[in-house]
Amino acid sequence: MKKRLCELGLTDDIAKEFENFYEDGYLGRVIAEYKGLYRVATEEDDILAKVSGKIINTAIDKSSYPAVGDWVVIDRINRNTGNGVIHEVLNRRSAVSRKVAGKQMDQQIIASNIDTIFICMSANNDFNLRRLERYISIGWNSGATPVILLTKIDLCEDLYRIEREIEDIAIGIDILYVSSFTGKGIEEINKYLIPGKTIAVIGSSGVGKSTLINLLLGEERQQVNNIREDDHKGKHTTTHRELIVLKDKGIIIDTPGMREIQFLDDADGIEDSFHEIIDIAKGCKFSNCKHDKEPGCAVKAAIEAGTISKERLQSYNKLKREVSFMERKVDRKAKSESKKQLILKNKKLRENKKR
Ligand SMILES: Nc1nc2c(ncn2[C@@H]2O[C@H](COP(=O)(O)OP(=O)(O)OP(=O)(O)O)[C@@H](O)[C@H]2O)c(=O)[nH]1
Ligand SMILES: [Zn+2]
Numbered sequence: 001m002k003k004r005l006c007e008l009g010l011t012d013d014i015a016k017e018f019e020n021f022y023e024d025g026y027l028g029r030v031i032a033e034y035k036g037l038y039r040v041a042t043e044e045d046d047i048l049a050k051v052s053g054k055i056i057n058t059a060i061d062k063s064s065y066p067a068v069g070d071w072v073v074i075d076r077i078n079r080n081t082g083n084g085v086i087h088e089v090l091n092r093r094s095a096v097s098r099k100v101a102g103k104q105m106d107q108q109i110i111a112s113n114i115d116t117i118f119i120c121m122s123a124n125n126d127f128n129l130r131r132l133e134r135y136i137s138i139g140w141n142s143g144a145t146p147v148i149l150l151t152k153i154d155l156c157e158d159l160y161r162i163e164r165e166i167e168d169i170a171i172g173i174d175i176l177y178v179s180s181f182t183g184k185g186i187e188e189i190n191k192y193l194i195p196g197k198t199i200a201v202i203g204s205s206g207v208g209k210s211t212l213i214n215l216l217l218g219e220e221r222q223q224v225n226n227i228r229e230d231d232h233k234g235k236h237t238t239t240h241r242e243l244i245v246l247k248d249k250g251i252i253i254d255t256p257g258m259r260e261i262q263f264l265d266d267a268d269g270i271e272d273s274f275h276e277i278i279d280i281a282k283g284c285k286f287s288n289c290k291h292d293k294e295p296g297c298a299v300k301a302a303i304e305a306g307t308i309s310k311e312r313l314q315s316y317n318k319l320k321r322e323v324s325f326m327e328r329k330v331d332r333k334a335k336s337e338s339k340k341q342l343i344l345k346n347k348k349l350r351e352n353k354k355r
Contacts, residue, residue, distance in 0.1 A: 002043040003043075004041070004042075004043050004044075005027060005029075005042075005043050006196060007195070007196070007245050007251075008029045008041055008245060008251065009029065009113065009196050009197065009198050009250075009251050010027070010029075010071075010196075011093075011196075013093070014027075014071050014090060014093075014113075015027075017071075017090050017091060018071070018073065018090065021073040021087070021088050024073045024075060024087045024088060025073045025074050025075030025076075025084075025085075025087055026042045026043070026044075026073070026074050026075070026076075027042065027043075027071065027072075027073065027074075028040035028041055028042035028047065028071070028072055028073075028074045029041050029069070029070065029071055029072070029113075029243070030066050030067065030068050030069060030070045030072060030243070031046070031068065031242065031243040031244075032068060032242045032243065033066070033067065033068055033242065033255075036050065037049070037050060038050075038051075038066050038072075038086060040072060040074050040084065040086065041243075041245075042074065047074060047076065047083065047084040048083050048084070049072075049074050049083065049084035049085055049086050050083075050084075050085055050086070051065060051066065051085070051086045052085050052086060052087045054087065055086065055087070055088075055089070061107055062107060062108045062109070063097060063107040063108065063109050064089070065089075065109075066086055066089050067095070067108075067109035067110065067111060067112050068110075068111050068112070068242045068243050068253060068255050069095075069111045069112035069113045069114060069198065069200075069243060069253055070089050070090070070092065070109075070112050070113065071089075071090040071113065072086045072087075072088060072089050072090065073086070073087045073088035073090070074086050074087065075087060092109070092112040092113060093112075093113050093143065094112065094113060094114050094115075094142050094143030094144045095109050095110075095111070095112040095113075095114070095142055095143065096109070096110045096111050096112075096114065096117070096138060096142045096144075096200060096202070096258070097109050097110060097142075098110060110255055110258055111200050111242075111253045111255055111258060113198060114142060114143075114144040114198050114199070114200045114253065115144055115145065115197040115198050115199065116144055116145050116146075116147055116192055116197065116198075116199045116200075117138075117139045117142060117144045117145070117146045117147065117199070117200050117201075117202060118147055118149050118192075118199055118200070118201045118202070118203075119132070119135040119136065119139055119146055119147065119148050119149065119202055119203060120149045120151050120201060120202065120203030120204075120207045120208065120209050120212070121135070121148070121149070121150060121151065121203060121204070121207055122150075122151045122152040122155070122206070122207040122208060123150045123151065123152055123153045123155065123156035123159060123162055123177070124152050124155040124156060126204070126206070126207065127150075127156075127162060129165050129166070129169065131204070132148070132166065132169065132170075133169050135202060135203070136148075136169065136170060136173065138202070139173075139202075144200070146173055147173065147174045147175075147176065147192060148166065148170055148173055148174070148175045148176065149176050149178055149189070149203075149212070150162065150166070150175065150176065150177045150178065151178055151179070151180070151203075151207050151208040151212065152179060152180075152181075152207070152208055153177045153178060153179045153184060153185070154179040154181050154182050154184070159177065163175075163177075176188050176189060178212070180208055180211045180212050180215050186215060186216075189212075189216065190216075190249070193216070193246065193249040193250045193252075194249075194250050195248055195249070195250055196250060196251075197250045197251065198243075198250065198251040198252075198253060199250060199251065199252050199253065200252075200253040200254075200255075200258060201213060201252065201253070201254055201258060202258045209254070213252060213254055216246075216249075216252070217244065217246065217252070242254060242255045242256075274312075274316045276308060277299060277308060277312065277313065277316050280298050280299050280302045280307070280308065281298060281299050282298075283298030284296060284297050284298045284299060285297070291313060291317075299313060
C-alpha cells in the first residue's frame, strides 16, 4: 500500500472498496472542510476540491456530503490550479454526527473513520457526571471506542470520589487521569497514539483540549497545522487543518464541530439539570417569562422565599444563553440574521467610540 495513504490511516478494507472506483480517480482523505470546499490529502499532495454534481443531486441530507475523516474518490480537473472534484464518499467505518436545527432535523457528520474518541472532562468544579454520560453515549454511537480523559487533575482535591462516580457509569471504558500542567498521565495517552489510527477529541469548552493537543503535538503543531494557501483572489490566507497526521503517532481530528457538540446535546440536558427551576417556572404569569423583571414571576418569588438560590437561576440563564447561541449558530437563517445584528452592533460601538 502507498506510504502516505497509510500514514493517513488507510486500511485494507478501504483500499478494497476503492477498487470499485479505480477508474473515477484517486483515493484521498478529507483533512479539512471549508464552506463548500474540502481539502483532501492524497498519495501525492493535498488538493482543494468541490463535490460532484452527482453527489449534490443524490444527497439525502447533510450526511451525504463529505466530512473530515472521510475517504473519498477524487479527480483532478485542472492540472494548473490543482483543484479537484470529489466523486464518491466511501462507506464510513465510524462517525460522530449531530442533529442540526433547521427547517427539518438534519444529520451532520462531524468526523468520520475514527478509531478512538477521547472524551475530555475536567476534574475540577466543571465535572458533571450527567454530561459525561451523554458524551459516552455519543462515543458508543459513533462506532469508535470511547476513552475518558479526566483533565486538570492538578485542580482536583477529591479524585477518589470522582473516580468512584465515573467507574459506575463508564463500564468497559478506559479512564485516564491527566494534567497538562504537571505532565501527569501524558505517558498513558501516548499508548493510544498508534500510527494509522485516528483519534477524535471531544469535550466542553475550557476543559483543556487545546492545551493537551498542543502538548501531544509538541513542536509539530505549528508546523503541521498552519498552511498558507491561495484563495481565489490570489491572496494568501492561513487556514486550519482539522485532521493532523503526527509522525509515528497516528492521526488526530480536532474539528470545531467536535467542540460545539456538547451545547446542542445539553439542550436536552438543561431540563434535567435544572428541573426544579423549570417546575417552578410553570407558575409564572407569562409562559415566555425570562424571570427578570416580568410581573407575576414565580421564579423570582421562589428566590425571595429562599426556595432556590439566585446563583442557581444565574447559571440556568447562562446555560440557556449558551444553548440558544449555539442553536443560532447552526441554524443558517438565524445565523445570517444574528450576523447582521452583530455588524450593526459593532458599527454602533465604533460610532460611539468616535464621539
Ligand atoms: N490547572 C490546569 N489548567 C489547565 C490544564 N490544561 C489546561 N488548563 C487551562 O484551562 C484553560 C482552558 O484550556 P484550553 O486548552 O484552551 O481548553 P479547550 O478545551 O481547548 O477550550 P476550547 O478551545 O474553548 O474548546 C486554559 O486557561 C488552560 O491554561 C491543566 O492540566 N491544569
Ligand atoms: Zn418567571
